[in-house]
Amino acid sequence: MKHQSGRHFLQIPGPSPVPERIMRVIDMPVIDHRGPEFAQLGKDVLAGMKRVFRTQGDVVIYPASGTGAWEAALVNTLSPGDTVLMYETGQFATLWKNLALRLGLKPEFIAGDWRHGADAAAVEARLAADTGHAIKAVCVVHNETSTGVTSRVGEVRKAIDRAKHPALFMVDTISGLASVDYRHDEWGVDVTVAGSQKGLMLPPGLSFNAVSAKALAANKNAKLPRSYWAWEEMLAPNKNGFFPYTPATNLLYGLRESLKMLLDEEGLDNVFARHQRHAEAARRAVNAWGLEILCQNAAEYSPVLTAVLMPAGHSEVAFRKVVLERFNMSLGSGLGKIADKVFRIGHLGDFNDLTLLATLAGVEMGLDLAKVPHKKGGVDAAMQYLAHGDAAGAKKRAAA
Amino acid sequence: MKHQSGRHFLQIPGPSPVPERIMRVIDMPVIDHRGPEFAQLGKDVLAGMKRVFRTQGDVVIYPASGTGAWEAALVNTLSPGDTVLMYETGQFATLWKNLALRLGLKPEFIAGDWRHGADAAAVEARLAADTGHAIKAVCVVHNETSTGVTSRVGEVRKAIDRAKHPALFMVDTISGLASVDYRHDEWGVDVTVAGSQKGLMLPPGLSFNAVSAKALAANKNAKLPRSYWAWEEMLAPNKNGFFPYTPATNLLYGLRESLKMLLDEEGLDNVFARHQRHAEAARRAVNAWGLEILCQNAAEYSPVLTAVLMPAGHSEVAFRKVVLERFNMSLGSGLGKIADKVFRIGHLGDFNDLTLLATLAGVEMGLDLAKVPHKKGGVDAAMQYLAHGDAAGAKKRAAA
């Protein structure tokens, strides 16, 4: 690569930039994963992760990517041939469905348009029709990284309850956890799937399952073969802070630091509000450019990323290439069936106002250089909002 | 933990100490795993790993511990109920067997005494008897980390050939790779399993499968469910340096640096010779102490670690506790059925003469303080060998 001065802007919707202080604690000597110092580390991160998931139940930490934690959720609770109801919110929902297929499950995929979250009513209707309770699990992606749409998990829970259906409820919040409000226990989720490289502000390499009592009960009868992912192998040594096989020690150092920052220093609620604010600013920029946000329901806008539709006839691949080469910034590509049609702006993790404005400036100049039709003023709109919030709007509404 | 001045000596048989320069490259910003800079990284590490495995075939890199790569070897090549012939060389062979069981395979376990490597004749006899070719794979641990015994993989290959048996040959060299001579192609191994945290001098979090053409053919018909581990998902994007799901980017930076050090700077053959020399020095110390080395066959001594039997009535747990608390050194514990009976000295990875002598000094003083019966002179014997090699012995033999 040609040398490029200055800092790269990694504005994909994860992996997100890792704070220096987290990298520095990762950059410490490996310790004995069977010794007393490790035991304390293990206990610390397991306890902290429960607070992040907002659960009193168990959390399992894997030395693996988020995809592994998807697999773990399924193999720990289901048996070959089981039907699972999944919802097509976008590419990651599709990949999870494909994974279920490969594992020998029967996913039923409620079709979606990739512009809305999971429709609780549709879930309710399908479950209500399943009088024989063939459906063993309902799987939903909370924050769909390919579309920038955040499904309302609590609503889906209510739908399941209204249908009085016993299916397990599994949620992927890989790109949502620690960026978007999430409540494992309150929302009655049985298995929550998460990863390290998004809101937790770590490099990729750790993933998580938060597990309800009901999921643990299902685990006892689940027949899918499993070993690496087996909760039952994890939970016993975890009680003492240990793991059944070699953990990713240095990432756990980083996790401990991240948990300290999120829980003890900034506070999760402040973290969530910060993400909401940056997402709103980003959307104001997109609106000012006259471009279309992929997500069509304002109640489901993702606080983590904003996916933007390219005007017809324009390639996001070509646009992002310009941005990368001219401005040293990585944006998210269009994935799956929206490939080359959508680009994604990540505004998550260790992030702040000026980094967002740099990001939006890179987009605005890139649109210009790639000759993508748009109006100017996106950065201005975002600055206005970041400096004054909704003051102008508030005044107008007050005057009206 | 009470503050302890000075450097911790991590002398377990892995994770091994990571060189500072490797930690520093790991400690660089995460990059876009779908961008051009990553593509080069992916290609570099995949190409380098082939050289380490000494294979022309494919190598698969997982963001996972070595245990995951065990699972990957099996689920990619076998079908539910398949018989696999495994050899009880120690605790890790036992764990791999248990893992096979959990996956729904039928492992046949040739009993061993944990003091010898896999007996090629026994393998040959068993395969010869399997005229119906019910056995689908032979699985052997190359360097048994729990015992310090290194099986002669080439001999096992010859045994399979002599038996004219079509079983796949799978080898775990998690703790051997890049420390002990290993030849995937020459020895006709179909799947080799390895991990990052031993001879590759990285933190834990990466593991590997080296895959033969025969294994790839078996993959097509293998019925065990798989997704995260599926080779077929990996190999296509790997051609361009990419991965089907988020890789452990920062560990890959470290791997590239490690490969540079092993392949281009020191040279693998020098690395192997260095491990042999340190292992010989360690054994001379053990002999001088009058303690017994667990491995009973000199042709199978591990260059990576030396497992030492405690005198009857003495606890290795108590001994290691003294060493940790008094001398800030971690030694390997006895595992499985030799728990509390054996301790293990790791002498692998980024290691040198003085670190070995520090290690042996810690053991010698620890034996003393823990009141374990032994003779003095272990460190002296190792110094003599490290300074002069086998000069004294050579002279004696010449005089005789």
Next chain:
Amino acid sequence: MKHQSGRHFLQIPGPSPVPERIMRVIDMPVIDHRGPEFAQLGKDVLAGMKRVFRTQGDVVIYPASGTGAWEAALVNTLSPGDTVLMYETGQFATLWKNLALRLGLKPEFIAGDWRHGADAAAVEARLAADTGHAIKAVCVVHNETSTGVTSRVGEVRKAIDRAKHPALFMVDTISGLASVDYRHDEWGVDVTVAGSQKGLMLPPGLSFNAVSAKALAANKNAKLPRSYWAWEEMLAPNKNGFFPYTPATNLLYGLRESLKMLLDEEGLDNVFARHQRHAEAARRAVNAWGLEILCQNAAEYSPVLTAVLMPAGHSEVAFRKVVLERFNMSLGSGLGKIADKVFRIGHLGDFNDLTLLATLAGVEMGLDLAKVPHKKGGVDAAMQYLAHGDAAGAKKRAAA
């Protein structure tokens, strides 16, 4: 300090942000400063620094701040009571003059308005009048960090030559070196003073003297007491890569990496052009805001920083406080007699377009929040220039 998410923007005119790869090489174990590995390091950095200064002469490296290298320049060449002609370009010129006073020299200070560089004609006139050659040295600040004015050193050299005056010529380019074109030999400078924490992209702690043959000759008769700064003590061991007392080893690691980046990767001329381009963009923003640039001569605009006058009655201290607290960005304060009247935007070192735009956005929002009268559109003007250069202007001029 309250936790602030995201990266701090250090946009003072030095210390400048240090690239991660430089910090990582600094973060390596200290080595023996009398051993062979150090000797190579010493030779490498001394040779590289000659290329940066564009000199065939000697370079001296001090483990000290730039202020120390100011002192070194004087004590190595002058005697108590010597008259030195200095030029009041701003606060740093004033501090250097004060330092000369404290050392027992007699600085004559040509008054300046802090809005222009050193006036070559004024220097020439003063030297021409000094027929007795009482003036032993002419001291000029190249890039005045307090004002954003870059004196034309080559012009001053010509003035000295025209006056046929034998005075030594000393130049402080602490904040200019490796950001602005500088030619020690070509411009006939006798002592150039520089520091590590600006264009060289290192933390503070190293400083430099580049020394002409004439300066070395003066050194032999210079009577000011000196030891730590004594060139004569440095130059002998430097020939072998060593230093007369303990050097700042780890910063020298960083310097070697910096030299590689500046000289071998990006190339000094590209580095200079990059700084020019960012400075032009910054000035366009300031102009768009309707604010006044402190520097009044376009030929002397600094490529390193832009100092901006606050509108009358507005405090830069209050303004920068808003920017720091709201946007996590440090800007440069007004120094000396322009305290609270001027703020400074650093755009030097490891820098790029998006970081500049983030910086300008922080300024623009800060002006707004601090209720400093200004027009909008600064960021827009900078974006226009960064994306298109002077295309618009060029077209207009072509049409005219």
Next chain:
Amino acid sequence: MKHQSGRHFLQIPGPSPVPERIMRVIDMPVIDHRGPEFAQLGKDVLAGMKRVFRTQGDVVIYPASGTGAWEAALVNTLSPGDTVLMYETGQFATLWKNLALRLGLKPEFIAGDWRHGADAAAVEARLAADTGHAIKAVCVVHNETSTGVTSRVGEVRKAIDRAKHPALFMVDTISGLASVDYRHDEWGVDVTVAGSQKGLMLPPGLSFNAVSAKALAANKNAKLPRSYWAWEEMLAPNKNGFFPYTPATNLLYGLRESLKMLLDEEGLDNVFARHQRHAEAARRAVNAWGLEILCQNAAEYSPVLTAVLMPAGHSEVAFRKVVLERFNMSLGSGLGKIADKVFRIGHLGDFNDLTLLATLAGVEMGLDLAKVPHKKGGVDAAMQYLAHGDAAGAKKRAAA
């Protein structure tokens, strides 16, 4: 350099190995040295250093090597032509004397044999003879790094007091501070000189003056020119945590961490006891080898380093070359008039039992390979002491 696996052993008597956690805090982004975050840093390190010096007075921190702090002590308190009484304890005392000469002072050098500390009686006699109080300062090196002899500073203080002489008392404890008990106030020292790269466990680049009220008073009348070193410039901004010129910010991060480790975690008295213990073990090894320790007075043995005389006709340069090339360890050379006659073993800073034994093993093997006459058993003797302390000796004495 040929690649060498494993960790380098830096066993010179400073710079000493820097703990990883200190390097990692140094490896954090530079901050604005005029901002509020820096102010807290400045206050923290200034307060902590007072505790290390055991003074209620002022401490000055320079971005410079220890040599600079030597110069600072003199130029801040003395006038041209002042007589200073210095004591020839070894090479560093000689260098300080030479520095005084270069500064225009008149050092009177009490001759020493480089095998003993400063003789309090000799100092007393000389001061008593100086009835006219021509002597303005008495300068003593506390821990003479070239010889491994530690002068008893408290005794020298008493000698000055007995002579009722008003001279200032200046002490260099560059290599002693934070390794050997030191009491600026209790011992009535007027200026103490120290550096970062020894007991403070930092890279080189910071140095210190601790300053008594009497020294501050002397400062007002001291006529030596000074600016960079001027206390009066430092003390005012220091009150708010700031510095008059750019400080070595990142080393100050490291200093804060070091102070936390020394003062709050291990405790200075434990640090001192640890150094005493390691020095005793090292001396037992030297004695076992039958070699001679340079220091001839057991009451003055340095806890920081042990200097060892080479047997006549043997070169320490050749010996250390063998040790470096074969065992990747740096030992200290003979300096000044004992060049090639003495080697020095550093056992200071972040150090522990096993590192000492590795060091001694490297020496023992090096002696062997370099064919230096010696007896075996040095490492054994050290192990015996480290494991059991003086138990054997205590028993013998009890029996007698």
